[in-house]
Every structure is written in structure tokens, then in C-alpha cells.
Amino acid sequence: MKSKKIKQSKFKNKILLRILQFVAITLIIISGFICFKYGPTISSLYDNATTKVNNCTVDSFNTNKSNNTTALNSKDPLYLTSSLIPKDVKNAFIAIEDKDFYKHGGVSIKAIFRSVYSICTNDWKLTQGGSTITQQLARNVFLNFDKNYKRKVEEMFIATKLEKKFSKDQILEFYINNIYFNNNAYGINAAAKKYFNKDCRELNLSEICTLVAIPNDPEYYNPIKHLNNTLQRRNLVLEKMKEYGYITNEDYQSAINYKIVLNLSK
Structure with missing residues (x-):
């Protein structure tokens, strides 16, 4: 036996x-x-x-396209260095866009597998991004939004090289200042002035997450035209922040219940 x-x-x-x-x-x-x-x-x-x-240099990322100017006045910059960006802004973007931002080298293997699976199940079409924050920065600054493998491969190459040239804090700073928020607002501070008519350092958690919701699909989450869509994603951003320990349950409840009122700048 x-x-x-x-x-x-x-x-x-x-x-x-x-x-x-x-x-x-x-x-x-x-x-x-x-x-x-x-x-x-x-x-x-x-x-x-x-x-x-x-x-590229640090200055390559320091040209805010909003209103074709880098500042509204010398004391009121559109571009914010890392130390001036509110912690909630950084945490919100990491929570909703790239929770492993500080762990990977510019490209997420898990995201690649998700993209490959998406291609295989959608008639070999590139339908899912799965890009890291660094990849999104590479696409926003150096490339375009064409959905093809060449752009994706070059995006990955640029992302890994950016990670070797700049620190994580610098990359996050570049990303937050260059991401598009619709209505000619590039960067978090330009968006804060556009939609709330104040500096982003004056925003509360709910207002911050409302802005962070927009870049995923600037037209669909355009708060001027589709505020309900924006608020639904704002709630998701807040859920992710709570899930990953960036905010308490009390913070979450307060932000969820806060009534968003836009105050559009002229």
C-alpha cells in the first residue's frame, strides 16, 4: 500500500x-x-x-497652464511646492488613484495584470488604464491620451525613469500641480480658485475630495455641469481615505454630510 x-x-x-x-x-x-x-x-x-x-528638470513641471500664468500674484501662486500642499490633498489622491504609491518603482505589476486581463476580455482593446500616479504624470506632461500599446509602453518607461531621477514627494508635487480639473484649471490650487474661489489651503476635507474626484474623468465629473456625479466620486474618495486610515470615521461622516456649494471665480 x-x-x-x-x-x-x-x-x-x-x-x-x-x-x-x-x-x-x-x-x-x-x-x-x-x-x-x-x-x-x-x-x-x-x-x-x-x-x-x-x-526635463524641476522647472519642466512648474508651468501652470491655467490662464496662461504661473501665479495670480506674487503672494498667491497657482503652483504649490510639496511643503505647501495640504496633507489631505496628498492622501486623497494616493487613496483613490494609487494606494501603493510609496511602494512601487513607478509601475504597478498588479495594475499591469489587470490591464492585460482587460485587453484579453475586450477584443484586444486597451480599455482599462490602471496607471500609477507616476504613469499619469508621464502621460499628462510628456505624452497624450491615445489608447494604444506604444503610448502605454513609453509611459511605463518614462515613469520608471522619473522615479530614479526625482523623489516620491517631488513626483507627487508635480502630479498634483499638473493634473487637469476641467474648465481650464490645471493643478489643485487653480481648481480651488476656479470652483471655490479660494486657495486650496483654505478648503475643508469635503471640498478637497470634491476636487480630487474630478481628474478621473474631467468631463463626467465636471462639477459645474454634473455636480451629483462629482459628489458620488467624492464619497468614494472619502471611503478610500477612511479605509486606508487617512481619516477617522468622525472625519468621514462630517465630510460626507457637508453641503458643497460652488463659488465660481470670474
């Missing part, structure tokens, strides 16, 4: 080994095909990404 079990165990191990060998050979063949067919294109995208990141 014992001998029979040993034989069965050896047989199972042999089958498992054959399966692993088959998978390994298949992966090698697929990798070889990809390198042969797409190698030159990928190499070109890598070189483009390298050039773009090598040529």
Missing part, C-alpha cells in the same frame, strides 16, 4: 514537471516572438523616454 502511494506521488510529480517544462518553453517562444516582432519599436520607445526624462 505504501509502495503504491509512493508510485502515485512520483507520477504526479512527473506530470507537474512536464507541465512546468511546457509552460517555460511556451513563455520562451512567446518572448522570442515579441522580441523579434516588437523589439525595434520597444527600443525606440525606450530611447524616446530616456531623452525626455534626461532633458
